Amino acid sequence: MITQEYILKEIDRFAEAVMKYDSEYRRKNKLPKNHELRPYRWCSRDIVFSLLVVKHERYGNYLYVDVCLIANPSQYYENSGARVAMGFLLSEAYKCGTTMEIVFGKNIEPRLENGQLKPRVPAYICDLAIELEVSLKHVFEGHISPFEARQMYMGLAGFSKTTQEKIMKLSVGGKLTPERVCFLVMGGLWSLPEAEALILGSAHPEDVLMSASDPALRHVYLDDLLAARGAVLGGVLDRKLLKKELVVNGQIVESEDEENEIAFDFDEELYAKIYKFGERLEVPWVGGKKVELSPDINLAVLVRSRTSSEILESADSDLEHLGMLAGKYKGSVVGVLYPRDWEEIQQTDRGLSLKREIEAVGAHLMMSPESVAGLDKEAMRRLETGRMVRHE
Amino acid sequence: MSESRITLLALSDEACVVDKVDLRSLMLKAVRVEQRMVKGVNLEDEQRRYHILCDRIEFYGHRKLSERAGNFVELESDYLEVIKNLSKHFQEEVIEARLAADFCPRELVEQHIGRFESLVNKLNLSRDESVQKKINFYHSALKSGWSVIELHVSWSQSRNEADRSVDFDELKRSFLALKVADEITNMADRSPFLSLKDQIQKVINQDSKGISAAVSFSDLRHDVIAEVLHDFVFSSGRPMYLPVTYADGSKASPFPIYCVKPRSVEAMKVLRTEPILKVGQMSARHPEMDSEMKVYFFRNQEISIGRSAAEIDGVAYEKARELFLKMRTEGSFRIGYYQTGFQPAVVGFYRALTEELVTRSKMLPTIEVTPYYFLGGSYKTGKIWC
Numbered sequence: 001m002i003t004q005e006y007i008l009k010e011i012d013r014f015a016e017a018v019m020k021y022d023s024e025y026r027r028k029n030k031l032p033k034n035h036e037l038r039p040y041r042w043c044s045r046d047i048v049f050s051l052l053v054v055k056h057e058r059y060g061n062y063l064y065v066d067v068c069l070i071a072n073p074s075q076y077y078e079n080s081g082a083r084v085a086m087g088f089l090l091s092e093a094y095k096c097g098t099t100m101e102i103v104f105g106k107n108i109e110p111r112l113e114n115g116q117l118k119p120r121v122p123a124y125i126c127d128l129a130i131e132l133e134v135s136l137k138h139v140f141e142g143h144i145s146p147f148e149a150r151q152m153y154m155g156l157a158g159f160s161k162t163t164q165e166k167i168m169k170l171s172v173g174g175k176l177t178p179e180r181v182c183f184l185v186m187g188g189l190w191s192l193p194e195a196e197a198l199i200l201g202s203a204h205p206e207d208v209l210m211s212a213s214d215p216a217l218r219h220v221y222l223d224d225l226l227a228a229r230g231a232v233l234g235g236v237l238d239r240k241l242l243k244k245e246l247v248v249n250g251q252i253v254e255s256e257d258e259e260n261e262i263a264f265d266f267d268e269e270l271y272a273k274i275y276k277f278g279e280r281l282e283v284p285w286v287g288g289k290k291v292e293l294s295p296d297i298n299l300a301v302l303v304r305s306r307t308s309s310e311i312l313e314s315a316d317s318d319l320e321h322l323g324m325l326a327g328k329y330k331g332s333v334v335g336v337l338y339p340r341d342w343e344e345i346q347q348t349d350r351g352l353s354l355k356r357e358i359e360a361v362g363a364h365l366m367m368s369p370e371s372v373a374g375l376d377k378e379a380m381r382r383l384e385t386g387r388m389v390r391h392e
Numbered sequence: 393m394s395e396s397r398i399t400l401l402a403l404s405d406e407a408c409v410v411d412k413v414d415l416r417s418l419m420l421k422a423v424r425v426e427q428r429m430v431k432g433v434n435l436e437d438e439q440r441r442y443h444i445l446c447d448r449i450e451f452y453g454h455r456k457l458s459e460r461a462g463n464f465v466e467l468e469s470d471y472l473e474v475i476k477n478l479s480k481h482f483q484e485e486v487i488e489a490r491l492a493a494d495f496c497p498r499e500l501v502e503q504h505i506g507r508f509e510s511l512v513n514k515l516n517l518s519r520d521e522s523v524q525k526k527i528n529f530y531h532s533a534l535k536s537g538w539s540v541i542e543l544h545v546s547w548s549q550s551r552n553e554a555d556r557s558v559d560f561d562e563l564k565r566s567f568l569a570l571k572v573a574d575e576i577t578n579m580a581d582r583s584p585f586l587s588l589k590d591q592i593q594k595v596i597n598q599d600s601k602g603i604s605a606a607v608s609f610s611d612l613r614h615d616v617i618a619e620v621l622h623d624f625v626f627s628s629g630r631p632m633y634l635p636v637t638y639a640d641g642s643k644a645s646p647f648p649i650y651c652v653k654p655r656s657v658e659a660m661k662v663l664r665t666e667p668i669l670k671v672g673q674m675s676a677r678h679p680e681m682d683s684e685m686k687v688y689f690f691r692n693q694e695i696s697i698g699r700s701a702a703e704i705d706g707v708a709y710e711k712a713r714e715l716f717l718k719m720r721t722e723g724s725f726r727i728g729y730y731q732t733g734f735q736p737a738v739v740g741f742y743r744a745l746t747e748e749l750v751t752r753s754k755m756l757p758t759i760e761v762t763p764y765y766f767l768g769g770s771y772k773t774g775k776i777w778c
Contacts (some may be wrong), residue, residue: 034639035611056639058611059587060577097608097639099573138576147574165560168567178567203395203469215439216429217492218446219475219542223396226546271394271547304547307451313458314545321547380443388700390641392604 002109002123007069010051013107014039014067017053034058034096037066042084047073050085056096057103063093066105070124082128083156087186090153094183097390100149104142111140118142132156150178157182162268163196166205175206177392184209184389189382193264193273194235197303200268202227211386226305228379229372233305234273236370237337238264240284241275241299267300267328270321274329275299283333285366291333298332300325302363307372308344315354322361335364340371396544398471400526401453402533403462403541405498410452416539418449419497426490449495453541462538465529469548471522478511485511494542498533501540505530571603584613588620592634599635607647610639610701614733615765615774618742622775624649625746636739638701644736645706645743652749655757655778663757663778668728673741677732678766685730689715690737701736708740716748716759724758731765745777 017039025032032038034056042050053067070081093100110117119142129136129148132155136148144152159167171178185195199205207213208228213221242259245252261278276298283291283299293299302325304311304318311318318336326334336358342365345351358365408415422445429438456462479486486492489507496504509527512518518527533540575594582590591607598605609617624634625648633646672678672685676692695708719725731738745761752758763774 033611056611058608059582059584059591059616061591061608062577095639095641097610097637097641099605101573101577103577103579137574141576143576145574145576147572150572151568161560165558165563168563169558171570172563172566201394215443216426216487217475217479218442218494219398219472219492219544220479222446222450222494222544223472226396226544230547306546307454309451309454309458310546313454314547317545317548376443376447388640391643392606392637392641 006109010067010069010107014041014051014053014069017067039067040088042088047071047075049073049076049081050088052085052088054089054092056098060103062098062101062103063089063096064103064105065089065108068104068108068122068125070122072124079124079128079131082122082124085122086125086128086152087156090149090156090179091183091186093149094153094179094390095187100146100153100179102144102149106142108142128152153182153186154178157185158192159185159199160196160265163199166199170206176210180389180391181209184386187389189385189389190231191235191238193238193266194231196264196266197231197234197271197273198227200266201230201271208383209386210391211383211389213383224383225376225379228383229305229375230271230303232375232378232382233337233339233368233370234303236368236375237273237284237301237303237366238262241281267325270302270325270328271304272300272302272321272325274332275301283335283364283366285337285368286335286364287367289364291364293333298329300329300332300334301366302334302336304336305339305372305375306341307339308341311338311342311354312345312350315350315357319354319357319361322358322363326362333364334362335366337366337368339368339375342367394547395469396472396546397469397548398467398522399457399464399543399545400467400529401457401462401464401541401543402529402536402538403456404536404538407456407462408539410455413448413452415449415452415541416497418445418452419495419539421445422449422493422495423490423497423500426493430487446494449541450543453495453543456541457543463529463532465525466545467522467525468520470520471526474512474517474520474523477515477517481515482511494544496530496540496542498537498539501530501534501538505534571601573598573603573605584616585620588612588616589623592620592624595635596632599632604635606635606637606643608637608639609735609739612735614731614735614738615763615767615772617735617738618731618763618765618774621647621649621739621742621746622777625652625742625749625777626654636702636705638705638736640701642700642702644702644739645709647739647743648746648750652746652753660757660760660778663724663726663760666724666726668726668762670728670730672730673732674734674737677734681730681732689729689741695734695737704734705736705740705743708737709744710740712741712744713747716744719759720752725760727759727761729761729763730771731763742777749777 017037021039035058037053037055040052049071051069055064057064070085072081089102093102104119104121106117106119108119109122110119121136121139121142126139132152134148134151167178167181170176184190185192198208208224213224215221241262244258244260246255260281263276265274267274277293277295281293283293302322322336355365422442425438425442457464475492479492491508512523517523595605595607627650629650631651632649634649635646636644670686672681672688674690674692675688690711757778760778762776764771765774
């Protein structure tokens with residue numbers, strides 16, 4: 001049972017850890033090592049979700065949690081505090097190179113047993129485990145084993161069932177570990193929809209996610225780069241659609257928590273993104289036209305991050321796919337998304353006729369403000385960053 | 393699922409000129425960058441240059457293909473698999489013969505296809521349809537004196553759709569049956585030495601059960617690493633390789649354990665009449681040691697070039713191996729090894745030393761390494777490696 005006294009005591013311990021961190025690191029402009037205690041406060045605006053103090057226990061090679069206070073704010077969805085805390089703890093355990101075992105310290109929700117204070121896995125985390133259908137076997141020892149951590153990480157990352165299936169297949173085939181995929185998403189290298197596009201839409205997602213290709217082997221590297229480029233372009237559209245611009249006193253402001261309500265889906269057969277909306281929106285990048293979307297009207301977009309010469313060369317194939325997409329998602333607004341490289345050919349005869357052919361299918365030509373050069377730069381950065389991330 | 397298809401495009405010298413850009417000149421420049429990349433100097437800059445050049449070659453290649461200029465042929469989607477296979481089995485040959493490059497200036501066509509044919513024969517892939525198409529296409533380009541570009545046409549629909557009829561529950565069962573540790577750590581308060589020993593023992597147990605596990609040496613005290621490794625190297629047991637990892641996630645070469653028999657005092661008698669040579673572990677880490685040391689084993693500049701800890705470990709290991717090999721011809725050595733820290737270099741050094749001791753185990757003792765650790769204001773002697 002968590003008492004007010006316990007919470008106040010733990011807040012004091014957290015404050016102590018913050019003071020120690022300030023005096024030993026922040027004021028000295030130093031960064032702590034993984035094996036030193038580090039306090040983290042997880043908030044959104046002024047709402048605190050979790051207070052954590054953690055370190056990598058280097059000799060036992062597990063993540064040690066010294067303070068773990070979790071809130072479950074009623075304004076947010078169920079177990080949001082535990083989600084935030086566990087998401088961080090699992091990612092930190094992975095980042096520090098641990099076995100993925102998480103150990104809660106002796107002061108965490110302690111109980112008296114045989115005259116001794118013993119910790120436990122915090123109750124909110126147990127609730128989350130129940131929600132994720134993971135059975136925790138060492139709750140009253142205060143441990144989460146690597147096996148349990150793996151399942152919780154998969155559950156928390158939020159992959160669709162189809163994507164989970166593919167990740168499981170790749171893991172069973174020994175091609176990559178689920179922890180790495182989850183870390184790449186929860187660590188922010190790939191957004192969830194981008195990762196799903198990669199996993200479902202490319203022939204060898206394991207090579208991209210493992211950053212396995214050597215840039216000197218151009219064929220192999222280019223194959224990964226093209227897959228990554230496609231995911232990045234899809235991500236650019238995701239963010240554009242998600243971005244909510246609030247008008248306050250006639251000025252546009254952005255807010256970290258305010259995003260448009262969108263559900264993402266991915267058509268792996270056609271490499272297309274399918275968006276379902278919870279509110280009214282407009283299709284972006286359609287050359288000044290006003291194309292409205294609403295909860296009744298989905299958006300299906302064929303994502304093709306091609307250079308201008310590739311657009312010309314693959315025009316027939318793209319038109320065929322666009323026709324298939326329009327047939328498959330009747331009643332939806334359908335579009336094909338090209339990078340800004342489209343500008344290079346839009347006034348040519350072939351460019352003009354291609355635009356007419358796209359419109360004849362009942363689709364919209366969408367031109368992203370990003371060019372292939374910019375997309376490639378970002379894709380290469382992500383592949384390079386992935387190379388430095390733990391591989392197991 | 394979509395995938396890339398490869399289309400081979402052969403162009404004459406005249407057709408290689410597009411908008412005042414000569415594709416052949418770009419290709420020759422890119423070949424020179426490839427040669428520089430092999431040396432590994434300023435690798436990231438060279439890779440960037442290579443990408444820019446390849447990107448331009450591919451861009452104009454696609455334009456030529458859309459104009460239906462030159463000869464072209466579409467390969468089957470398994471062609472990339474052939475290239476990956478070749479790279480996996482004959483990495484050095486593939487780089488040397490540029491088989492994973494996506495362009496080939498006419499000067500190199502003959503050499504390229506010759507090496508390609510020879511390697512695919514070795515892998516029994518010569519009957520593959522894509523391989524056949526490529527060989528015929530290159531021979532025809534060779535005859536005409538044309539250059540070849542191998543273009544990726546992306547987002548082609550896959551012709552080999554994977555079998556989707558997967559039983560999710562069955563798959564989940566196989567996934568959950570994957571070998572992963574489900575034990576928890578004993579939380580008894582122990583010294584760093586015992587904790588590391590426990591960690592190593594746990595990894596040995598998991599490894600024997602086929603569970604993927606590795607010992608992480610990051611952030612550990614370097615004296616603890618050396619002393620505990622000594623115990624595992626010189627104890628009796630079934631010789632094995634201990635998987636090694638670092639906190640940045642990089643995986644180093646495994647460490648040989650249970651592989652060296654300790655020498656008797658009698659056997660060491662002659663060697664121990666020789667003076668001890670004071671050797672610092674690495675230069676430019678503790679300059680105050682400079683006046684005390686005869687020599688440093690590693691030059692800091694040579695070791696600190698790896699980007700990941702495993703790379704540093706690998707560099708230190710190679711350097712140490714090289715030095716031990718050289719020392720074999722120079723007589724016997726008693727080394728007082730003054731450790732300066734830096735875990736990957738420590739592990740790399742002791743891996744090379746262990747292998748050296750294994751190699752010399754049947755000879756008279758000619759090398760002895762005594763580690764010294766600076767603890768509590770003075771040097772403490774560690775266990776002797778000989």
